Amino acid sequence: MQTDAYLIQVNGSVTHPKVLDVHVNIQGPNTLEKIKIQKPRWAVRASEMSKKTFNPIRAIVDNMTAIPNPDKPMIALSIGDPTVFGNLPTDNEVVKAMKEAIDSKKYNGYAPSIGYLSSREVVAKYYTCPEAPLEAKDVILTSGCSQAIELALAVLANPGQNILVPRPGFSLYKTLALSLGIEVKLYNLLPEKSWEIDLRHMESLVDNKTACIIINNPSNPCGSVFSRKHLQKILSVASRQCVPILTDEIYGDMVFEEGAFQALAPLSNNIPILSCGGLAKRWLVPGWRLGWILIHDRKEIFGKEIREGLMRLSQRILGPCTIVQGALDHIMNKTPQEFYDNTISFTKSNADLCYTTLSSVPGLCPVRPAGAMYLMVGIEMEYFPEFESDVDFIERMISEQSVFCLPATCFEYPNYFRIVLTVPEEMMIEACRRIREYCECHYQGAESTQDLECDK
16 A cells, blocks of 8 residues: 655745745645645633632732722731831841841852752751751741742642631632642631631541641731640641641741740641741741741651652742841841840730720720731621621721721631731821721611711
């Protein structure tokens, strides 16, 4: 049998044409046909991963259309960045360390994707303890705590599996999980118990596709700090269900009572834990983008596979800033205790002020925080019938009082809002005064006989 030969000619020439018509000459024993091929068309589409990526905060806030009251300067209590207003600068020793690292000219090149060995040794030494010993091999340096969480999720879960996430909780967990094709199951926190976990509810969500439990302590957005006893109960759930834990402890050093924070890993030697943290909050440098994953695996349940997986995932980019890595030893070991104490004292003072003031505002139910930078405030919506939701409540507060807080719908928890506590004190006092005025104007409780006009 003779096989037809196929010769492709482009306008009779072997070179690429400048015209659009393309002909294919099919040469057979008795045939010669010219077939005109249709011009290719552009077909560029966004990836499925990008379509799955969804930030609840941006989706809600970007759709808010309220215009602030032009007669009142805007007060934004919504941004979880302690540096925004300039009242909480980092310590001079931290700045000095960065200058010395730059002047040394030792850190201008590429570092290993998981960070310099010397820098990982610094972190390991800073966080090691007899109950949960750490070495450099147990530390992965990352571009901020956010990337630490992303790598931890990516190494623990496959598309189609699920993770357990707190509600209310930091929206990034859901954003990252959905982009990776991982299902999110929300377990409840209990405001009447200072935002402790509803352990029965959390355990009821575990199934054979559960890849990990995320624990955020101290909490964003709640400002809660779990007791040692509560943490042990959390570990009992993980032990019974044989599910590893990803713990986000970025606020671990920002608690209002000395010794109140208990890291999770030292409380168990048989549960594999990936602990995420970073420089951002304790040292007040969120833009410097240095975080870490601490691998706690004393029973070698993670084994080589998870460690090697983290290393491979870290190789997708070139890791955190080398200058910050070069300054890390000085930053972590020579920053004076007074700097940390002053930061905590200021934040606690604002927390007490805000909680005390808003506790007496009709229709509001603040939950006293114990750490981090946040306070959650419940809205008794039945006393504000003109508002459809917490988002509506906040939009009107912007337009009337020029005060912006994040509606807790952003954190999967309607009818609350979150206040950031790191703004200057005079700004916090004024914001609380305006919130009171706003609520008194719109409150419609049975005992209220006020007849106020809203300042619009």
